[in-house]
Amino acid sequence: MIMVVGATGNVGAPLVQILAAAGEKVTAVSRRIAEAPPGVQARQGDLADLAFDGVTALFLMVPPDFRGALEPVLERARDAGVERVVLLSSQGVGTGRHPDGHERAVRGSGLQWTVLRPGGFASNAFQWAESVRTGRTIAAPFAEVALPVIDPADIAAVAARALVDAAHVGQTYVLTGPAPIGPREQAAAIGEALGEPVRFVEQTREEARAVLTGFMPPEIAESTLDILGAPTAEERRVSPDVERVLGRPPRRFAEWAERNAVVFK
Numbered sequence: 001m002i003m004v005v006g007a008t009g010n011v012g013a014p015l016v017q018i019l020a021a022a023g024e025k026v027t028a029v030s031r032r033i034a035e036a037p038p039g040v041q042a043r044q045g046d047l048a049d050l051a052f053d054g055v056t057a058l059f060l061m062v063p064p065d066f067r068g069a070l071e072p073v074l075e076r077a078r079d080a081g082v083e084r085v086v087l088l089s090s091q092g093v094g095t096g097r098h099p100d101g102h103e104r105a106v107r108g109s110g111l112q113w114t115v116l117r118p119g120g121f122a123s124n125a126f127q128w129a130e131s132v133r134t135g136r137t138i139a140a141p142f143a144e145v146a147l148p149v150i151d152p153a154d155i156a157a158v159a160a161r162a163l164v165d166a167a168h169v170g171q172t173y174v175l176t177g178p179a180p181i182g183p184r185e186q187a188a189a190i191g192e193a194l195g196e197p198v199r200f201v202e203q204t205r206e207e208a209r210a211v212l213t214g215f216m217p218p219e220i221a222e223s224t225l226d227i228l229g230a231p232t233a234e235e236r237r238v239s240p241d242v243e244r245v246l247g248r249p250p251r252r253f254a255e256w257a258e259r260n261a262v263v264f265k
Helices: 012-021 070-080 101-107 122-135 152-164 183-194 205-212 218-229 241-246 253-259
Strands: 002-005 026-030 041-044 057-060 084-088 112-118 137-141 172-175 199-203
Touching (some): 084 101, 101 112, 122 253, 137 218, 152 172, 152 241, 183 253, 199 205
Parallel strands (some): 112 172
């Protein structure tokens, strides 16, 4: 059985769908009960108190507010018979923006492991949904700074491969989209998907910080703004890893916008 922790998230939800469609036995774990595909067992729970009986492979998304040590969780998983873990990490670990504690715990767990380091998510654009619906406006900082944001469905597709195929054991994959795109270009792509223009308003860093700290810790907001405003060459680079694993290029932001246009209507 494969357990997906964070099963209602932007990566976890499509991952559950992919695994279920492939005929895998799946347990979907989240803090709130959500509708699961046929044949998928939904379980409500927190990472700190999960039971892993019958689980052989684990997709691990560590919530931002998780303050416990990950090592005891992984030890329980190993003792229960889990063989493989796929960790959703961050590109910021590799570039030194974020701490590497979760990756170190996974690598030292005694389990077969794969680490996924995605860059910015295309789905971060959901934060603009209300302003687009009500005023056809998007406000964001650093209008022209372009990063290769990734469709979470591509992250899920890579995770699915890593959970079922031992060829990915011991690998660390940096996951990006196919080309850098800035916030002004993202606004234009959303407008194109809607068939209506969307006005772009550039925020100051201070204005953006006030928004971000409404749903993330201040230190994460600061590191996020550092990446958005002054990315390193590595953070701007398009990684080949999605295509290497899936045998196809990653999806463009415009494709993500078209698929999710209903959210912005």
